[in-house]
Amino acid sequence: MKTALITGGGSGLGKELGKLLSGQGYHIFLLGRTEDRLKEAGTEIENMGGQVSFTTLDVRSAHDIHQFCKNHLSDLNVELLIHNAGVGYFGPFKESTDDELISMFETNTLGPIRLTKALLPQLEKGCTIINIISTAGLRGKKNESLYVASKFSLRGFGESLQKEYEGSNLRIVNAYMGGMDTPFWENSDHISDTSRLRSPKEVAETIVNEYRKKDEIVIESKK
Numbered sequence: 696m697k698t699a700l701i702t703g704g705g706s707g708l709g710k711e712l713g714k715l716l717s718g719q720g721y722h723i724f725l726l727g728r729t730e731d732r733l734k735e736a737g738t739e740i741e742n743m744g745g746q747v748s749f750t751t752l753d754v755r756s757a758h759d760i761h762q763f764c765k766n767h768l769s770d771l772n773v774e775l776l777i778h779n780a781g782v783g784y785f786g787p788f789k790e791s792t793d794d795e796l797i798s799m800f801e802t803n804t805l806g807p808i809r810l811t812k813a814l815l816p817q818l819e820k821g822c823t824i825i826n827i828i829s830t831a832g833l834r835g836k837k838n839e840s841l842y843v844a845s846k847f848s849l850r851g852f853g854e855s856l857q858k859e860y861e862g863s864n865l866r867i868v869n870a871y872m873g874g875m876d877t878p879f880w881e882n883s884d885h886i887s888d889t890s891r892l893r894s895p896k897e898v899a900e901t902i903v904n905e906y907r908k909k910d911e912i913v914i915e916s917k918k
């Protein structure tokens with residue numbers, strides 16, 4: 696059975712993508728750091744009649760990625776890999792910390808690059824990679840400099856692979872969305888009213904409707 700592997704699949708956009716894709720006949724494989732979240736998302740998918748697996752994996756950890764490949768890869772037919780796990784720390788550049796810088800680049804940039812490399816022999820047989828970026832990967836934003844930098848990096852990685860794998864069985868889709876009302880903002884006061892943002896379900900629906908046709912999906916913020 697074809698598998699959709701989703702990082703950060705226990706909440707927000709990743710969970711909604713899992714629910715929608717399970718309805719399209721994918722076996723959903725959720726990855727994330729918090730087992731309880733993955734279990735809860737997995738139960739939601741199962742209750743909808745979907746097939747789901749999950750395992751904890753920290754995309755910042757080369758060890759976790761290696762273990763995942765060793766334990767699971769030979770049993771899976773990964774046709775869709777969604778680099779969705781992400782973190783954001785916001786505020787004036789001069790107040791940013793090195794820990795925040797490292798956390799964002801390791802999660803938002805190095806994680807997807809390392810996971811892609813580790814899975815590449817299988818992905819080259821036929822797969823679509825969807826990079827969940829952000830409109831922060833399209834243009835600079837005030838008080839978002841390091842997050843924007845990490846997302847521009849992921850964009851550059853995706854655009855380069857699009858050229859390198861043109862005409863092959865490996866497709867890369869870069870998706871750029873504006874704000875969504877998800878747990879992403881739980882410990883942040885960067886956005887005062889998250890209820891005015893798009894729902895992750897709405898964004899997931901657009902991505903699932905468009906990823907077969909487009910190499911670039913742009914979903915601007917609600918006005």
Ligand SMILES: NC(=O)c1ccc[n+]([C@@H]2O[C@H](COP(=O)([O-])OP(=O)(O)OC[C@H]3O[C@@H](n4cnc5c(N)ncnc54)[C@H](OP(=O)(O)O)[C@@H]3O)[C@@H](O)[C@H]2O)c1
Pocket residue numbers: 702703704705706707708709726727728729730732752753754755778779780781782783802827828829830872873874875876877878879880892895
């Ligand atoms: N919300 C927005 O306004 C917005 C807008 C544009 C783009 N995005 C992007 O959309 C993606 C999904 O975010 P979301 O809004 O759905 O927020 P979310 O609910 O916080 O989802 C992020 C997921 O990533 C997981 N994660 C974080 N660090 C991880 C790590 N090191 N290894 C594995 N998993 C990790 C989290 O689970 P654990 O903590 O359990 O690992 C969580 O399930 C992110 O890439 C984000 O940058 C968000």
